[in-house]
Amino acid sequence: MNIEDKLYQTRFNLDTISHIEVDIRVCENCPDKPCLYVCPVQNYKLKDGKLSFEWSSCIECGACRVACEWGAVAWNYPRGGFGVSLRYG
Amino acid sequence: MQKKFDAIVVGAGPAGSTAALLLARSGLNVVLFERGEYAGAKNMFGGILYPRGNLDRLLPDFRKAAPLERCVTWQLITLLTPDAALSLDFKDDGFAQPPYNGFTLLRSKFDRWYAQKAQEAGALLIPETVVDDLLWDNHRVIGIKARRDEGEIYGDVVVVADGVNSLLARKAQLRKDFSAAQFSVAVKELLTLPSATIEGRFNLKKDEGVANLFIGSFTEGIPGGGFLYTNKASLSLGLVVSLKGLQEKKISVVELLESFKKHPKIKELIKDATLKEYSGHMIPEGGLSMVPRLYGGGILLTGDATGLVCSTGITLEGMNFAIASGVAAAETVKEAKGRGDYSQKSLAHYQSRLEESFVLQDLRHFRRAPDFLANPRLYQIYPEVACKLARRFFQVDGQPKKKLLHLVREETKGKVSLWQLVRDGIQAIRAML
Secondary structure, three states: OOHHHHHOOOOEEOOOOOOEEEOHHHHOOOOOOOHHHHOOOOOEEEEOOEEEEOOOOOOOOOHHHHHOOOOOEEEOOOOOOOEEOOOOO | OOOEEEEEEEOOOHHHHHHHHHHHHOOOOEEEEOOOOOOOOOOOOOOOEOOOOOHHHHOOOHHHHOOEEEEEEEEEEEEEEOOEEEEEEEEOHHHHOOOOOOEEEOHHHHHHHHHHHHHHOOOEEEOOOOEEEEEEEOOEEEEEEEOOOOOEEEEEEEEEOOOOOOHHHHHOOOOOOOOHHHEEEEEEEEEEOOHHHHHHHOOOOOOEEEEEEEEEHHHOOOOEEEEEEEOOOEEEEEEEEEHHHHHHHOOOHHHHHHHHHHOHHHHHHOOOOEEEEEEEEEEEOOHHHHOOOOEEEOEEEOHHHHOOOEEOOOOEEOHHHHHHHHHHHHHHHHHHHHHOOOOHHHHOHHHHHHHHOHHHHHHHHOOOHHHHHOOOHHHHOHHHHHHHHHHHHHOOOOOOOOOHHHHHHHHHOOOOOHHHHHHHHHHHHHHHO
16 A cells, blocks of 8 residues: 555645745755655655655654754644644544 | 633643643643644554553543553564564553553544543643744743734743644753654554454453564664554554664665565454554654753743653653653642742752652663664564574474574574674663663
8 A cells, every 4th residue: 555545544634835845955965865764654755856845744743854954844833723633643 | 812821831732731630720720722623633652551650640530531442461572573473472461450551542532532631620722723932031931922813822831742843842942953863753554453353363351452562674774663552443553763764774664664564473463454544753762861951931841842751662651751741840830839930940840850750760760771772783683583593492303402502602693793792782781671
């Protein structure tokens, strides 16, 4: 089962604005790209060698915030009530 | 809306709800902010709540009243190789009797119920509200700034319980930014399975449960392991792995979980179970060295926001530490109110309370555990060696037998030197024993 299928069951209250901004110009100089490996939902991907970031299925764990040492990730919580909303936890 | 409270608590997780509950019970005017749609919306775990000495004192009827899943009477630590498993296996029916030991639960349900208890005691619970910043008067915290119109709310003291990512702890300059080495990332699948099937498969009595931890080469040498907990009608399955390890090995945590699930032993345990929720979270695992200053003028830090999680490898305790820190925070605030003094000096009793309790004592006793648990040989080599030794111990192949130490030397040759074995043994003893 791929990650998109797994996330189908997870509940989100999707906002219209992203709570995380990634400056991908900074990513061009990053040799390691730890974000690709630490994100539990693989929001960070390499597409044609360039880093792409998709925020809507973010589960707000904070791993990318800690892993990125280049300051490319401007991390914050979503607006109150928005984002992931777990039913089981 | 009221603008001034005796106490402001940020985060309605176990630490925050505890503080709010106790402060409300003492007659203080408390507001409890929660950024999720409801308390528990942002929380998950694969774990056990150990209620003794904390929750059972706050809410003596918790066994009947709280939405608990199963009472854990069976605990295993399994060393897993591709084709073998060696376990430390402990079953104790006594754990199912008062005062109990631990329970599995579903955080979304439990945290929601627990925050409601704080509400019933008189705390004002305000969900769907992010607290972005603190308000200051010189070096004292005097309130918070919520992310809404007219979001300035004032309080004599702010109890910060906003979780592992605590942005407030950083803003209060009580916490430096942490490094990847101090965190693990957890991924979890909640898999539903009928309770009768669970009881049959795991040979459990009704309401009783099993907790199984796994370590082995399935984490590709990355410190961490897998877990499987039984809930009433579901299984919590997942992995907890070092953030730094994932970066170094350049392996995705998502892929690690997939290979873990494909292991024959795991596959048979989760057979026919249906995925109902996928989630992830970070766990502070740096131990004592990670814990920052816990208080300042008008401010106290509690729970995961401080890194107060005790991970010795065998036991993993976060919720009870959070609850205990909430208790200590509430007692400190009550005392400070009596003096009318919320200065840093007055709130310093928080630190001494934690030092008297198991919270800081355990973290101190096990302060070497994080380094020990970061030893890659624990995951890549020793489980395999242990399983090979067990095989040779149990196998009868018609050849003359060799004694144990000889077997140890044979199975470790080329994988780990005797010197390294001794050093790792000493490190283990110093960290754990």
